[in-house]
Amino acid sequence: MASSVKSFGLSPNFAFTIDKRVHSRYQIRCLASRDSAAALSSDSVKINGAVNGISTSVKEDSKRAASIDLGNGHVSSNVEEERKLEPLWDDGYGTQTVKDYLNYAKDIINPDGGPARWFTPISCGPHLRGSPILLFLPGMDGLGLGLILHHKSLGKVFDVRCMHIPVQDRTPFEGLVEFVEETVRAEHSSSPNKPIYLVGDSFGGCLALAVAARNPKIDLVVILTNPATSFGRSQLQPLLPLLEALPDELHATVPYLLSFVMGDPMKMATVDINTMLPPTRYFEQLAANLTAMLPRLSGLADIIPKETLLWKLKLLKYAAAYANSRLHAIKAEVLVLASGKDNMIPSQDEAWRLLGSLQNCKVRYFKDNGHTILLEDGVNLLTIIKGTCTYRRSRYRDYVMDFIPPSASEFKQALEGNGWFRNYVGPVMLSTGEDGEIVRGLGGVPNEGPVLLVGYHMLMGLELVPLVEEFLRVKKVMVRGIAHPSLFSPLIEAENKEFSFLDYLKLYGALPVGASNLFKLCKTKSHVLLYPGGAREALHKKGEEYKLFWPDQPEFVRMAARFGATIVPFGVIGEDDIAELVLDYDDLMKVPIWGDRIRSDNKKYESFNVRSGMSGEIANQPLFIPGLLPKIPGRLYYLFGRPIETKGKEEMLKDREKARELYLQIKSQVESNMSYLLKKRNEDPYKNVLDRTFYRAIRAPMDQVPTFEP
Known part of the structure; x- marks a missing residue:
């Protein structure tokens, strides 16, 4: 082992080692010291034959960034050229699992005499230019490998650095806080307009909150996963005296037992299994994964030996008290991820406590996950960050420029989760x-933007999911939906705080209605989904199905002409064959308690009324949930009309009358599209869900079920 390690000394307080085995997987990218030091020597190290050398340089602020010489005269800077991720990009989720965590842990638990340090996993890959920094603060293991399932996805849009606390390190909590704080302040000094992300897992959550409390003027985004601020109410507290008295020969069983308390082995084992496999194949692969993983859990005794476990438990107790005493000083944006099956600490109750104690806090609750939520299946951290609108590259969130399109794994999950609805409505x-x-x-819709899809907003937006999915599946085109601004307000979040349909809308491109957002979408040549009728159409009353409630003013035409956008009017029908509206707004307002609640809620939403100041029905946009009665479903039908080019029609920017003429033409085409579909659907031999199901069972997949002849 000694021959495989090259040591570089900077000062008595700063040293690190390069291990050939470790750094075939992990690249030291940023190291921090409490004192300035001379530049590191240019010695090179052979690493698995893939990389010829590592060179490092030290800046005045004592940050050290390593670059990798590829042996061909080029240097990898770990930063990609400025470009955008394409829809359905490969995020690598599921390609690394807990087995990799346990295997890699063996490489980095060996004592090296060094203090805590940062490293960037090579699997994070080069990040996009302008990406914010993300500092991962580990849990009780201290390894810094807790993000291993998420390295590839996070590494595309963040400059990821993971904190490693050696097994034998005994730095007190304040010392660890100062170590993280130095890096935070140095990064803020070099990029004062960019946010700094702190992802704190369990113990790391206490560390993140402590740093945030001490640095209220720095733009921090703090993401906590089952934070150990509730350690005072933990089930492990009474075990501390017993662990101290436990004989050394029996300690090897403690981490093994703790692994079942801290996480769900079943969810850990299903990360890389395709849920679409036949049941027999699925359970065969699950059994194989469990068989391969469970023996490796014995290695936890080396990761957390007895002395280290006792030290970490005492450190946890102090860290929780330290962080809790400073919650009032935290100004940072905070997102808490809480598990419902956390057998180590009361994470669900703690999330609700933090929600009430912190000034700017959101919670997402995962009822089926355990304490080590980031190592379990069903929780993609980047998906949660995107769906909660927590990702941004500057001090203020830009819904257009900060948008990250859905990845292939996210789209696959959506197809699996929404499969029942697609089969139900047979679009x-x-x-x-x-x-x-x-x-x-x-085929008639242009592939190149800017394109404005302008149409009818069906009851409760029933048409949204199939429409966005089809554009992604067939064209790999991301359709950005202009949505009601209340959907982005904490006032309308789900009461149970689970990852909800509203989060998925944001994940798939929804953004608040506004001229600036439409301007940016057109400028970036996007496909934009517009509903001039807005909430009034989507929450219409009885007898108003397929009736347009558009404003008098051509709100989008002049913007389209400015950028030469193509406008595609579309109609959609089928809501009357999917569900029956039994309680509309007028009915609900007559219900004493329910009506009062709707009035109260809509007073909170008054500031979000984008039609305020207008006259007529379009100005009346109360938000409520109507009473629906499902039917044996027919089918949803979409007709995208002939594209209308605005390129070369810049005169409409000045001539309001011409803009209004085009606006009325678009509205008329939407209505004629719906009239066409209402007539033709009666000719569809597979309009009924039972007929479609039978056809699919013996002949073809859902998207190939025939319909009427156009």
């Missing part, structure tokens, strides 16, 4: 070419 997509011919599919 039919039709489009119109330049020659006016109607064909099945989306």
Whole structure:
């Protein structure tokens, strides 16, 4: 082992080692010291034959960034050229598992005499230019490997650095806080307009909150996963005297038993299993994963030996008290992820306590996960960050420029989760070419933006999910939906705080309505989904199905003309065959208690009324949940009309009358599209869900079930 390690000494207080085995997987990218030091020597180390050398340099602020010489005269800076991620990009989720965590842990638990340090996993890959920094603060293990399932996805949009606390390190809590704080202040000094992300897992949550409390003027985004601030109420507290008295020969069983308290082995073992496999194949792979993983859990005795376990438990107790006493000073944006099956600490209750104690806090609750939530299946950290609108590259969130399109794994999860709805409504997509011919599919809709899809907003937005999914599946085009601003307010979050449909809307591109957002979307040549009727259409009353409630002013036409956008009017029908509206707004307002609640809620939403100041029905946009009665479903039908080019029609920017004429033409085409579909759907032999199900069972997948002839 000694021959595989090259040591570099900077000062008595600063040293680190390069291990050939470790750094075939992990790249030291940032190391911090409490004192300034001379530049590191240029010695090179052979690493698995793949990398010829590591060179490091030291800045005045004592940050040290390593670059990798690829042996061909080029240097990898770990930063990609400035570009955007394409829809359905590969985020690598599921390619690394808990087995990798346990295997890699063996490489970095060996004592090296060094203090805490930062490292960047090579699997994080090069991040996009301008990405914010993300500092991962580990849990009780101290390894810094707790993000291993998320390295590839987070590494694309963050400059990821993981904190490693050696097994034998006995730095007190204040010393660890100062270590993180030095890096935070140095990064803020070099990029004062960029946020700094602190992801604190369990014990790391206390560390993140302590740093945030001590640095209220720095723009921090703190993400806590089952934070150990509730350690005072932990089930482990009474075990401390017993662990101290436990004979050394029996200690090897303690970490093994703790592994079942801290996490759910079943969820750890299913991370890389395709849920679409047949049941027999699925359980075969699950059994194989468990068989491979469980023996490795004995290695936890080396990760957390007895003396280290006792030290960490005492450190946890102090850290929780330290962080809790300073919650009032925290100004940072905080997102808490809490597990419902945490057998180590009361994470659910703690999340609700932090929600009430912190000034700017959101909670997402995962009822089926254990304490080590980041190592378990079903929790993709980047998905949660995106769905809660927590990702940003500057001090203020930009819903257009900060948007990260759905990855392949996220889309796969959506297809699996929404499969029942697609089968239920059997969507039919039709489009119109330049020659006016109607064909099945989306061939008539331009691939190149900017494109404005302008149409009818069906009851409760029933048309949204199939529409966005089809554009992604067939064209790999991300359709950005302009949504009611209340959807982005904490006032409308789900009461149970679970990752909800509203989060998925944001994940798949929804952004608040506004001229600035539409301007940016057109400028970036996006596909934009517009509903001029807004909430008034989506929450219409009885007898108003397929009736347009559009404002008098052509709100989007002049913007489209400014950028030469293509406008595609579309109609959609089928809500009357999917569900029956039994309680509309007028009915609900007559219910004493329920009506009062709707009035009270809508007073909170008054500031979000984008039609305020207008007259007529369009100005009346109360928000409520109507009473619906499901039917044996028919089918949803979409018809995208002939594209309308605005390129070369810049005169409409000045001539309001011409803009209004085009606006009325678009509205008329939406209505004629719906009239066409209402007539033609009666010719569909597979309109009924039972007929479609039978056809799919013996002949073809859902998207190939026939319909009427256009």
